[in-house]
Amino acid sequence: MKKIDYNKHVWEGWTVRGFIDELQPSVAMIMNNRSRQEPFQTRQEVKIWCMDNQPYYKKYIPGVVDHFCREYNITN
Template structure:
């Protein structure tokens, strides 16, 4: 796996790290069963969820998907 450049700017000053920080609490609640949303089971589901829930930028950010798929061991 390639190393993630967390400082890479994606949109108007927002970096990969910013998007991860923004999504992390919500995704953590989902994955631990503390949300109305069922836990995400696949990388494809994760990709869609990230795209829909990240602020401002509604395109897939591969590094964000990679980070969370590694963290939650999604294939």
């Protein structure tokens, strides 16, 4: 399993960790069934949701998606 570089600069001072910290509360609500959205089942669902909900930067950030997939044991 590839190691995530949480300090990697992504965009204008934002790091992988910064995006994760920003998205974490919403992802936790989704995955704990405390949201209108169904919990993520696939990596692709996580990827699309992250790109749509990241502040300022709407491109794919592999480290962010990898982090949430590992945290919630999403393997497919």
